[in-house]
Amino acid sequence: MMIAVVGTGVIGESWARLFLAHGHDVTATDPAPGAEERLRASLGPSERLRFTDDLAAAVADADFVQENGPERLEVKHELLAGVDAAARPDVVVASSSSMLRPTDLARGAPAHPERVLVGHPFNPPHLVPLVEVVPGEATSEAAVDAAMAFYRAVGRTPLRLRAELPGHLANRLQAALWREAYSLVARGVATVADVDTAITEGPGLRWAALGPFANQHLSGGPGGIAHVLEHLGPGTEALWADLGTASHTPELVARIVAGVDEALAGSDSADLLARRDAVIAAVLAARAPDGA
Template sequence: MTADAPIAVIGTGVIGAGWAALFLARGRDVMAFDPAPAAEQALRSAVGEAWPTLIRLGLADGASTDRLRFTSSAAEAVADAVFVQESGPERVELKQRLFAELDEAAPASTPIASSSSGLMPSQLQAMCGRHPERVLVGHPFNPAYLIPLVEVVPGKETDSRVVEVAMELYTAMGKRPVLVRHEVPGHVTNRLQAALWREAYSLVERGVATVADIDTAISYGPGLRWALLGPLVNQHLSGGDGGLAHILEHLGPPTQAWMDDLGEPQLTPRLAELLVRGVDDELAGIDQRRLVADRDALLVELLERKALRTALP
């Protein structure tokens, strides 16, 4: 992949703007397009807000916000692009028009990656009449310029070389790409989150714990460890010298009993009201802008410190 060729960012809302900021920070030219009114101004403002954090994390040689160009059409943005990152709204009819245009205008060898969390790559490939083999999902987590994870999800027709290119590019951008080997709704990480949300919702619905209690239980308990190591390695470490094998042998039966007892809540209006009210109660008197700022500042510190530790996988 040519290092001096531009990367196209299509759709410059919260996720697209995060991608644009990251690509610029890694010393790339970015061609961006979004049809929304005042989209260019909003994009440049978002990149400017992210830039101090990216400076702290370390800019690549030649990185500059001056390397951002906002184009008049999606076709113009992708015409010379070496990679396309699409982050448009999650509406099938819009995606159909957009992917047809991208497929027509982008060079045949240019991968087209979608940030979609809800659509699977084979659905997106079906929208491309010319080169469906260069389409895949590259699903980030917000803020896209800060959280390293990106899920790379090939579709039924995705060429293996396209997967390699995407994995290599994301790695070069400082991401930690995870290859999702089979298409499933929600990919991997959102499914893991949904499993936790499901039980959290159930516990609130049953009156076992409040919203605040659940947030405290995770953020001051296993969440602290999960930020450093994944749930399975953490479980392995809990087994001492015997590791995961010991845990599964001795705690397997009660663990199975807990899993069998997990709730199956339905997001009824009543449950939604309980959850929203619980969050409102938890955050009463808290400035949410400062909360987000503190969260992101601590994320930066954590990422900096994790980068110094050589034994973490």
């Protein structure tokens, strides 16, 4: 297959890496100065990678389009209009958008809105399996089925959402945690480092193995989640009522930035990324059926 990668920033580069690793040809496009040089330096030499600054040429022969433009609707509309005009009518156009609704995105592709959907990965897409597939009001079932099949074929775990919401599913779950994390720091309950430690040394380890409902079920012993809900349900509701909220005031932003700088003092960003990716790879290997 020929895959068009529209936008080659952090997400687009990772998508291209994944598609190439699975034997696909990739045509990438990005108008940013130096984009081709950065992409090739990151991915290394490949005969299957082509780059063009002509959007229409990039998608003309594509069998699947993965759009990764900036998270601004007007920019997405401009990109999708160009894709819509040049790509074959049967080609799925998947947006990596993390917040925008596919129905709103599809307004930028008036000729064939039925092939537009959200295919939202988790960073970095070449390592993290999750892809949220979100159809819009005009999206056809054929486009959804094709996207699900394509993502499975490149080793991802596609998850079809049943409704359009800002942030889709996983980002909304993350946002709930971030809201309380920022609130705890704002109230002086914990430092930035404390919050990160609480997750990495606690529930984060369990979440890498099983989701929140499955973990809650195991916490109930023989009675499972029914026991948990019976005995801890009222306390959990009381916690929900006590959870805080926070606004990105200049004071809180400054405290968060300073806290991250303090927690990561002496750390190299490239080393942190390498460590993160190595842990992700190790977790995925440990979860594999054969443990390897």
